[in-house]
Amino acid sequence: GQLRCVVQAPVEIVRAVLTDFEHMPAFVPNLEHSQILEHHGNVYRIRQRGTVHWGVFSQAFESERRVEWFPDDHLVSEGSSETFRRVRSDMRLFANAEETTLEYRIEMTPAGWLPAFLGTRFMRHELAEQFVAMGREMERRAQVQVRH
Numbered sequence: 001g002q003l004r005c006v007v008q009a010p011v012e013i014v015r016a017v018l019t020d021f022e023h024m025p026a027f028v029p030n031l032e033h034s035q036i037l038e039h040h041g042n043v044y045r046i047r048q049r050g051t052v053h054w055g056v057f058s059q060a061f062e063s064e065r066r067v068e069w070f071p072d073d074h075l076v077s078e079g080s081s082e083t084f085r086r087v088r089s090d091m092r093l094f095a096n097a098e099e100t101t102l103e104y105r106i107e108m109t110p111a112g113w114l115p116a117f118l119g120t121r122f123m124r125h126e127l128a129e130q131f132v133a134m135g136r137e138m139e140r141r142a143q144v145q146v147r148h
Contacts, residue, residue, distance in 0.1 A: 001124045003104040007114070009142035011073065011095035014102065017138045018075065019067075021046045023066045027137040028130050042069040052126045056140075063087070085109045104131065 007014060017027075021044065024034040031050040035135040044067045051060045064105070065079025073093035080086055086109040095102040106127060 001106050003128060003131055004101065004102075005131060005135055006099055006101050007142075008099050009138040010091055010098060013141045013145065014093055014100045014138050015069075015073075017134055017141065018114075019069070024048070028133050030126070031081045033065075033096070033131075036066070042071075043067070081111075085111050097146070098142075102131075102135075135147045 005075040011074055021034050021036050028034075030052050031048060033047075033049040034042055034049050037047055042104045043065045043066070046067060047062070047064045049060075049062045060080050063079050063081035063084075065077050067075065069075050073095070075091040075093075077089045077091075078087070087106065089104065091105075092103045093102070104127075106124075
C-alpha cells in the first residue's frame with residue numbers, strides 16, 4: 001500500500017513528530033503504549049501496543065520494530081507482531097519552505113490466522129487513520145511554533 005500526504009509544517013517538525021515515540025499515544029488513535037527500547041544515533045528499537053478497530057472487528061496488537069533515519073530524510077521501519085509476520089515501511093520526506101510532503105509505502109506479510117485480504121485491508125485502514133492523526137499533530141505543532 002502507498003500513501004502520500006502534504007502537511008503544512010516544516011520538515012524539522014515532521015521529523016520531531018515521527019520520532020516522538022514516547023508521546024505517540026497522546027496523538028495517535030488506538031495506540032495505548034509506545035516505548036523506545038534502544039536508541040543509538042539514527043536507529044531506534046521501539047515497542048508499541050494498542051487496539052485496532054474496523055467496523056465491529058477489533059484486535060489488540062503489540063509490535064516491536066527497528067526504525068532507521070537516513071540523512072536524506074528517508075525512514076525505514078521493519079518489525080513483526082502476532083498479526084503480521086513481517087511489516088516493512090518506507091517513508092520519504094520532501095521539504096519545501098512551510099510544507100512537507102510525506103510519501104509512505106508499506107509491505108505486510110500476515111500471520112496465518114488472519115485472512116490475508118482482511119488483514120491487509122484492515123491494516124491499510126488503520127495506517128491511514130494514524131497517518132492523518134500524525135499529520136494533524138505536525139500541523140498543530142507548526143501553528144504553536146508560529147505563535148511563539
